Amino acid sequence: MKELNINVHHVTRVEGHGNITVNARNGKLEEIIWSIPESPRFFEAMFRGRSYEDVTWMTPRICGICSIAHSTASIQATEAAFGVEISEQTLLLRKLLFHAETLQSHVLHFYFxxxxxxxxxxxxxxxxxxxxxxVLRALRLKKLANDLADLIGGRKTHPLTCVVGGFAKLPEVSELKAMRQKLVQAMDDMQETVKLFKGLEIPNFTRETEYIALKDPKEYAFINGDIASTDTGSTSINSYLDITNEFCVPHSTAKFSKHNRDSYMVGALARFNNNARQLSPAAQKAAEELGLKAICHNPYMISIAQIVETIHVIEDAINLIDKLTVRGLRGEKPPVKVRAGRGIGAVEAPRGILFHDYTYDDKGILVNANCVIPTNQNHNNIQKDMETLVPEIIDQSQEEITLRLEMLVRAYDPCISCSTHFLKVKFTQ
Amino acid sequence: MNGSRTAVTWKTSLQKQKGIMTEEKIYPKVVILGIGNLLLGDEGIGIHFIQTLDKDYLRHHNAETIDGGLCPEFASLVEDASKLIIVDAVKGGKPPGTTYRLSVDDVTAGLSPANLSLHYANILDSLKLLQKLGKGPQETVILGIEPQNMDWGLKLSAEVQEKLPELQAILSREI
Incomplete structure (x- = not known):
């Protein structure tokens, strides 16, 4: 009879630390656990009592990969609280900067x-x-993404120019035109990427679940729209707590979530499953070539959805630059008038929907904050996937089962914690 | 310092102002990569440190700073550097405020899976990747200070703050 004793401490090639435990005795599964042992950071508590300007520059420092997403969600929450309307130019630049991060993160995940x-x-x-x-192609694409982030955000990581109401510094039209040329060239690299992944075998595994992502009737949503569920339809972002329903489990320091079913998925595949028809023409063609069709219930296809989205964001970035260069860029004074109130920002970080919820007093001091990150929303879905997957592959060797489980975790591209990384050195004599 | 793949011509700012060039000196490109989290006290040493540096002095020495923050992949940030200087908090078990100058070999020799920070694995992996591709810095050094406090906070501890000039002196010998 089958005996299994799998203990993977710190799954590799993910950001942060997560553990997999599987035990089976006499052919009977006794335990399958996806656990997060890291200490929670409680950054919300640190933001309380600070001015909105401080919150704006501090929030991108929560995470190294999703810093533009945290910055955008934070600024949009503050703008919602103060009732700030942004200009068309700011919206275009914000979308363009956001694409830089999607590109940075997706390339890192599907290639590295x-x-x-x-x-x-x-x-x-x-x-x-x-x-x-x-490998050279992966580095070229990553460098392009860094350069785009630098051009619009003022820095390759942790954006500097984004402020409540607008941008503190604008790119030159000539710089945007030069960037456009690089983006057009990158489409060749993405065609080669599609060719490469088309020839690879993606594990075949299906478990139906609920997919949650932002949805905007006008476009494939990244920074605007309502919350959409493939089960229950659309909900305003102001009711996000009715969706996320965070809860604690004994074996994990990270919170878990559920909505209409036992669990739900956020991220590239959830976005694709909700919004596939709004992808750019080249992205739709790539999805067809790669065999990705909505609704896809195979979590191993998340990387494929990321490739499709990467093509979409490059194509859309070119369109955004065209719009900006035709309009011309002009300096704008962000119209910010502080008032007491609550505001919610919701964006699609590379790993899925991210919420920032702030309450300010009449002096613009933050009195309450809540951040719900995408990886925490995916933990429960990873757990449920493992519970379905292991019995299906239990006849395979322990090494093969372990690899399939590690690949499953990696497919979700989890960002468990990237907020510390000091260097520990053990000196050898 | 060896290597001048990305060398540039340098003039003093005075000569630039006067439009004359009487002396030329070639410096290879140096990247000073500060890493860390500004929200966690001494964890942010690398970022606090690069913010103290004189930009004109760096420019004259063909050196640039990069605020790497918490970025998990560095290969695409430093591939055109001849020399890389990483600045970070270093927990070496010595009194808080102790300054360090380490080579990559010093770091990898003492690392084990138990004490290897994932982010450092990423940094070392990035360097290894560039080396295999025949790109990236020909020399890498790591400068750091032993932290006192890595809890929430936007400021460095007094023990670390007072050692920033000492670390600047170490840096000046590297560029």
Missing amino acids: LAAPDFLGVGSVFPLVDTHTEV
């Missing part, structure tokens, strides 16, 4: 973190010898 699994190697290093052009 997930591709080694599909190519049957343990990390990106062996690919330097066997797939040199693939």
Whole structure:
């Protein structure tokens, strides 16, 4: 009879630390647990008592990968609280900056973190010898994303120029035109990316679940819209607590979530499943080539949805630059009038829907804050996937089961905690 | 310092103002990468430190600072550097405020899975990746200070703050 004793401490190629435990005795599964052992950060408590200007520059420091998403959600929450209306120019620039982060994060995930699994190697290093052009292409795309973030946000990481009501510094039209050219060239790299992934075998696993993402009738939503569920339809972002329903479990320091079913998924596949028809033409073509159709219930296809979204954001970034260069850029004084109130910001971070909920007093001092991050919303779905997957593959070897589970976690691109990384050194004599 | 792949011509600012050039000196490109979290006290040493540096002095030495913050992938940020200087909080078990100058070998020799921060694995992986591709810095050093407090807070502890000039002196010998 089958005996299993899987204990993966710190799944590799994810941001932060998560553990997998599976035990089976005499062919009977006794325990399957996805657990997060890291200490919660409670940044919300640190923001309380600070002015809205401080909150604006502090929030991008919560995370290294999703800093533009935290910045945008934070600014939009403050603007909602103060009743600030932003200009068309600010909206275009904000979308363009947001695309930079989606590009940065997705390229990092599908090339550096997930591709080694599909190519049957343990990390990106062996690919330097066997797939040199693939690694160089990944670095080119990542550099392009960094340059776009730098051009609009004033820094490659942790944006500097975004403020409540607008931007503190604008790019030059000539710089935007030069960036446009690089984005057009990047489409060739993405065509090669599609060719590569088209030839790879993605594990076949299906578990129906609920998919939650922002939805905007005008476009494939990243920073605007209502909350959409494939089960229950649309809800205003102001009712986000009715969706997220966070709860604690004994084996994890991170909160779990559920809505209409036992669990739900957020992120690239959830966005695709809700909004696939609004993708750009090239992205829709790529989805077809890669065999991705809504509604897709295979979590291993998250990386494929990220590739499709990357093509969409490059194409949309080109369109946004065209709109900005035709209009011309002009300096604007952000119209901010402080008032007491509550505001909610919701954006689609690379890993899924992110909420910032702030309450300010009449002097613009933050008195209450709540941030609900996407990875926490996915933990419960990862757990339920594992509970369905393990019995299906229990006849495989322990090593194969372990790899499939690690690949499952990596597919979700979890960002468990990237807020500390000091260097520990053990000196050897 | 060896290597001048990305070398530039340098003139003093006075000569620039006067429009004359009597002396030329070639400096290879140095990237000073500050990393850390500004929200967690001494955890943000790297970022606080690069903010104290004189930009004109750096420019004259073809050195630039990058606020790497919490970025998990550094290869695409430093691939055109001849020399990389990483500045971070270093927990080496010595009294708070102790300054360090380490090589990559010093760091990897003492690391084990138990004490390896994932983010440092990413930094070392990024360097290894660039090396394999024949790109990136020919020399990397890590400068740091032993932290006192890495709890919530926007300021450095007094023990660390007073050692920033000492770390600047160490940096000036590197560029």
